[in-house]
Amino acid sequence: MTLITSLLVLALQVGPNPSVISPLGTPDELRNRPERAPQEKSIEQDPAALWLAECLGMLPDQAARAHSLAQLRRNDSAGRDRILANHCLGLAATELGLWDDAIGAFIAARDDTPGDEMRAKARFGAMAGNAALAAQDLERSATLLKTARSDAQAAASAPMQAIIASDLARVLVATGQLEDALAELDLSTQLIPDEAGTWLLKATLLRRLERLDEAQTAIEEASTLAPADPAIGLEAGVIAVLSGREDAARTSWQSVIDLAPSSPEALTAQGYLAQIEPAAS
Template sequence: MFLTATMLPFLLQAGLDPARGGVPDYSADIQDRPPRELSIIDAPQPTSWLAQCLDQLEKEPTRAHVQAQIRRDTTNGQDRVLANHCLGLASVELGRWEEARAAFTASRQETPEKEARLRARFGAMAGNAALVTGDLDGALVLLDAARSDAVAASAGGMQGLIALDRARVLVGLDQLAAAEEALAEARRLQPEDAETRLLSATLLRRMGKLAEAQEQIEQAAKLDPTGPAIGLEAGVIAILDGREDAARSSWQSVVELSPDTEFAQSAQVYLDQLGPATE
């Protein structure tokens, strides 16, 4: 559901008709991208109880949710922090995002300040949950706090992930310049991440910075040569820049390399709108 594109209401240089589909605003994906896998970012060392709770998440999330609640209400200190951690993950599995946000926030608040890396992780998870609920302002507050914790912990990898999430929120708040700064931070911290390059290209394209967008999409393509989202965006940038042949080539590669995907379907629509190539 998050990959449904909105449409740009302007005429394009190479014949694409916005009334028949136009060019999608993939920069909305920065905001609408599904929450990242929350359980893999610097996960705390599991105790035997936590390991059991985490094992139940996929098959028995309701049982894990109940057991985590009981554990949270009957323990304190680190055990309570870990109980809230599992409770938050179980809530995510059950789609209870407000509960997840509350549990992750509690985990962060009850984690000692000297454990800045762990506080950053819990804060990022709470921010993701708030983003899913649509509370963009609340998500930004949580992610800003998580970023501060990550900086204090010198956790560059986590800081890069948080920067991506902050960019999603800032796009939703229509703070595009701030979102661009967040993505520049993410690129600095994880220059070999194709998703970061793709989202950077998408946002720069939306801002009308086509030369910079082209630079970023080329970097993304080097890192992930067959990524269908990258090929689709490369074609969008090319068509806006008046390079119809390059756009055709990018979209055709998506159709051929990723058939039966929504990316291939979108690429075919754009190719159909362009019509046959001129000699």
């Protein structure tokens, strides 16, 4: 693990989630982190690591201050110091809703990251793509996420590819490219088959495409992975009622109410139950 990647891992550990706009999940650097090489500096020995920890530590309560300090450091630095300054700048801009600043900072961090750090490039690109999505710039978001996915592929990082494919699918759904979005979700579930949220997205999209048998298979997979997730139970009921299985729909929606009675999904489930005939006594 190079020093830049180590500092990015540090950022994920001591600061807020870099994907506050659209969570990307745990990066594979954290899933399988190798031992630190003997020559690597510890955080106490490395001024850049200390600065990054301090900058991220200001978020979210002092986001404006972090934004200003990161701008100053970015303008007066180069190399990895500039990369880390743009990293914090992008996160601070995200907290403040300054989407153009966030996109620009993440792109700059991506472009300054060395070619042997493709996972870091991919992650910065994904962060830029999600910032563009938050700004409702769907075309730019799709372009950034496609580049990020290619960088993740070049890094041979299956988890990162899967996460970015799932994000790209959301953008494609928003632009009405449903079949292309489904292809991205197919890729994501192939690369990370144990991510319940992706199976839920896939089930919902298949239901919108009126492919109810496939939607049922996908929602069953999601439910197996996360049986207590109210969003999954809610969608399971929708798929069931559209398939003519009202009893199964009632069971799913009632389970949402029982498991998470104060959740928004429970309120929606109550509304759905009120719209169908009561079960025969």
